[in-house]
Amino acid sequence: MKPVVNQVADRRQVMIGIAIIGVVFFIIGFVSWVNSILIPYFRIACELTNYQSYFVTFSFYIAYLVMSVPVAYLLKRTGYKKGMMYGFFCLAAGALLFVPAALNRAYWIFLAGLFTMGTGLSVLQASANPYITIIGPIESAARRISIMGVCNKFAGIVSPLIFAAVVLGKSQELLRTVEEGLLAGADKEAALNELIRGVILPYSVLALLLVGIGLFIYRSVLPDINPEDEDEKVAAANSDKTSVFQFPYLVLGVLALFLHVGTQVIAIDTIISYAGSMGVGLLEAKFFPAYTLGATILGYMLGILLIPKVLSQKNALIICTALGLVLSFGVVFVDADVSFLGHDANLSIWFLASLGFPNSLIYAGIWPHAIRDLGRFTKIGSSLLVMALCGNAILPLVYGKMADATSLQQGYWVLIPCFLYLIWYAVYGYRITSWNRK
Numbered sequence: 001m002k003p004v005v006n007q008v009a010d011r012r013q014v015m016i017g018i019a020i021i022g023v024v025f026f027i028i029g030f031v032s033w034v035n036s037i038l039i040p041y042f043r044i045a046c047e048l049t050n051y052q053s054y055f056v057t058f059s060f061y062i063a064y065l066v067m068s069v070p071v072a073y074l075l076k077r078t079g080y081k082k083g084m085m086y087g088f089f090c091l092a093a094g095a096l097l098f099v100p101a102a103l104n105r106a107y108w109i110f111l112a113g114l115f116t117m118g119t120g121l122s123v124l125q126a127s128a129n130p131y132i133t134i135i136g137p138i139e140s141a142a143r144r145i146s147i148m149g150v151c152n153k154f155a156g157i158v159s160p161l162i163f164a165a166v167v168l169g170k171s172q173e174l175l176r177t178v179e180e181g182l183l184a185g186a187d188k189e190a191a192l193n194e195l196i197r198g199v200i201l202p203y204s205v206l207a208l209l210l211v212g213i214g215l216f217i218y219r220s221v222l223p224d225i226n227p228e229d230e231d232e233k234v235a236a237a238n239s240d241k242t243s244v245f246q247f248p249y250l251v252l253g254v255l256a257l258f259l260h261v262g263t264q265v266i267a268i269d270t271i272i273s274y275a276g277s278m279g280v281g282l283l284e285a286k287f288f289p290a291y292t293l294g295a296t297i298l299g300y301m302l303g304i305l306l307i308p309k310v311l312s313q314k315n316a317l318i319i320c321t322a323l324g325l326v327l328s329f330g331v332v333f334v335d336a337d338v339s340f341l342g343h344d345a346n347l348s349i350w351f352l353a354s355l356g357f358p359n360s361l362i363y364a365g366i367w368p369h370a371i372r373d374l375g376r377f378t379k380i381g382s383s384l385l386v387m388a389l390c391g392n393a394i395l396p397l398v399y400g401k402m403a404d405a406t407s408l409q410q411g412y413w414v415l416i417p418c419f420l421y422l423i424w425y426a427v428y429g430y431r432i433t434s435w436n437r438k
Contacts, residue, residue: 017131018144020222024084024128025148026155027213028121031091031206033156035060035114036269036289037163040276044178045196046107050273050408054400057269059111061261061392063118064125071119071126072383080127081222087127088214090120095210098203105196122386130382133368145364146303153300153360156268156293164286167198175283244377244384248432253370256425257388259418260362262395263324266415267355268292269396270408277408278346288349291341292356299360307361314426317365320358321422327355328415335409348409355415362422369430 035056043053075083097113100106132144168175178191245251268289275285299320307313330351338347367385374381395414403411 016220017222018147020217020220021128021132022148022151023213024124024217025151027088027091027210028124028128029152029155030159031095031117032060032121033153033268033289033293034159034163035265036272037160037286039269040272040285041163041167042107042110043273044175045192046105046110047192048107049404051397051400051404052107053273054269054396055111056114057265057396058393060114060118061265061390062394063115064122065387065390065393067119067122068126068383068387071122071386072379074123075126076379080131081220082218083123084127084222085214085218087120087123088210088217090123091117092120092207092210092214094118094120095203095207098199102197102200105193122389125389126382126386129367129385130371130378133371143304143307143364145367146300146307146361149300149360149364150297150304153293153296153356157290157297160286160289163202164283166202168283168286176281244374244380246435247374247377247381248435249372249430250370250374250381250384252425252429252432253366254384254388256366256422256429257363257370257385258391259395259421260359260366260391261389262391263328263355263415263418264359264363265392266396266399266412267352267359270399271349271352274352274408275345275349278349280343280345280349284343287343288353291350291353295354295356296360299357300364303361303364313361313365313368314430316361317369317426318423320361320365321419321426323358324355324362325416325419325423327351327358328412328419331355331412331415332409352412365426 039053039056042048042056043050071083074086078086094113094115094117097109097116101109101113128148132148174191174195178188178195271288271292272285275288280288303316307316331348334346334348334351336347337344338350340350370385371378371381395418399411399414402414
């Protein structure tokens with residue numbers, strides 16, 4: 001698998017390509033991480049249980065599992081550049097579905113819109129991730145992914161705050177009234193309808209912006225790449241391979257990525273509801289996803305500075321998975337109130353927010369380990385890794401079930417086995433190149 005710098009004559013064109021992919025990652029983050037505030041927002045406005053509210057993430061991310069193979073065929077026909085345009089158009093269609101959903105206060109239409117947006121993101125993920133991985137030496141792939149992660153997570157910081165300002169800003173008193181259960185009957189129904197219709201204008205504007213960005217990328221100078229070009233050494237090593245499943249480190253990496261993204265979305269998308277269960281109101285709790293993502297950006301920045309000159313991406317992966325396990329135990333077992341950053345909150349909430357730091361470099365460590373030396377199997381390998389992002393859909397539902405059965409805090413036990421497997425993959429699993437032990 002040749003770095004793309006060998007395929008594109010103009011190095012300036014490559015740098016422009018990286019900048020454009022950075023925009024793609026920003027949009028991916030913006031529309032993904034706003035789910036952290038959509039979950040409690042829909043739970044209140046559509047009168048849902050915790051379990052029902054987490055179908056926000058399920059509907060959004062299950063598209064990665066359902067649509068990744070069709071997306072691979074789409075990209076084979078259209079190429080990455082035109083495929084990205086279609087991905088943005090699909091995002092816009094999903095955003096527009098929020099309009100009839102809000103007018104009817106129909107949760108299932110919201111979920112259909114989220115699934116449509118998730119489909120658009122699966123196109124963007126299948127294009128952008130392999131592109132940024134092979135645009136330079138594989139040893140520094142984690143550094144490039146970290147740069148993209150900064151774009152993604154910065155968008156994740158601002159998107160819930162923008163949503164809160166635009167959608168909830170004029171409805172703060174109404175929201176408090178509904179949360180405190182002071183309304184009933186027709187008054188409550190009218191208040192809920194007014195609350196939910198706050199999404200109509202912002203999501204309509206978002207749809208127009210997404211169409212514009214899609215057209216911009218299609219008309220840009222973004223260079224095309226062929227990730228399946230093989231150098232002689234890789235071609236020789238893969239000459240007897242007939243299936244992508246003959247690469248154990250890829251298959252095990254798919255499971256690792258599935259568990260990792262699940263733990264990441266649990267840490268971000270459940271923190272507002274968890275803080276609420278600890279007595280923190282929604283209008284104050286809206287800041288906690290930003291703290292989690294801020295910790296993630298800090299991790300990314302360290303990755304950019306240290307990898308690979310000071311710290312190898314292999315050792316970074318080991319350190320981050322181990323730290324994730326330690327913090328997970330803190331979330332489950334710690335019960336003490338502290339005052340920090342102007343919030344009087346349980347310490348376990350801050351442990352949950354701190355998971356953003358180790359999670360920052362786990363994704364960046366798994367992807368290059370799993371996709372290395374695939375050669376002609378790179379596209380299908382990338383599709384499998386994108387399918388693994390459905391962990392974002394499934395693990396929050398597991399958490400929601402456990403939380404309803406026990407408590408929101410004890411539901412975080414789901415994180416422990418995930419990080420145990422991630423440690424195993426970081427230490428040993430990524431090295432397995434054959435299913436047959438000799």
